[in-house]
Amino acid sequence: MSTASSTVLEPAWFTRPTCVVAADLVGKVLCRKLTDSDGSEKVLRMRISETEAYIGLEDPACHSHAGTRTERTEIMYAQGGVFYVYLTYGIHYLLNMITAVAESPESVLIRAGFLTEDSDRLIDEQYQSADKQLTHPKQFAGPGKLTKRLQIDRDLYGKSIEPTSDVWIEDDGCAPPISLRPRIGIDYAGDAKDWLLRYVWTDHPSLSKK
């Protein structure tokens, strides 16, 4: 159990400007309710160390740039406070949170995090035995590795960011130092590849790249 008092962030928290939400999410706790092998429900808690902002119509790197509106991106046009999950490279699910107001198709990508000390140990050990490739079982430096650990997939698409969705965010007052970096993996986006829209916990070991 956590010693510091925590509050659950409400969906309305995510309706604020995207860059503010992206910065504020660093240090927050991403919570995932899972069913353990014995049938009991457990909660994994992963503290977020890195995020990226995708700022909508005028952002060439954003799926909704220039008002692109498809079946996949439809959820981006919803009011902030819901999840956007999609499959990339046919392999990895990426976890995003929709931000800002309705019809402003912006989101925050969760890129990295690390398990907190009160995360359930049974699930942790279960996962380690199932995936021996993992060298740092508590650090998840990359958006695909993070979703794999938390067992997040398309089922979460469009769900509200709150405990009834089995994925939610808690704030326990942690406010780490934050640095800005260019976003990763968007070389196709022209000048936007240099925009400082990646928010990292300064010098934290769990970051996805340097």
Add this chain to the structure above:
DNA sequence: CCGAGGATTGACT
């Protein structure tokens, strides 16, 4: 209908 490519990762030269 079909082809191209991806908000990645891990393995390998």
Add this chain to the structure above:
DNA sequence: GTCAATCCTCGGG
């Protein structure tokens, strides 16, 4: 440094 894996999405014909 290079490259394959793997499949859904998207745009073009």
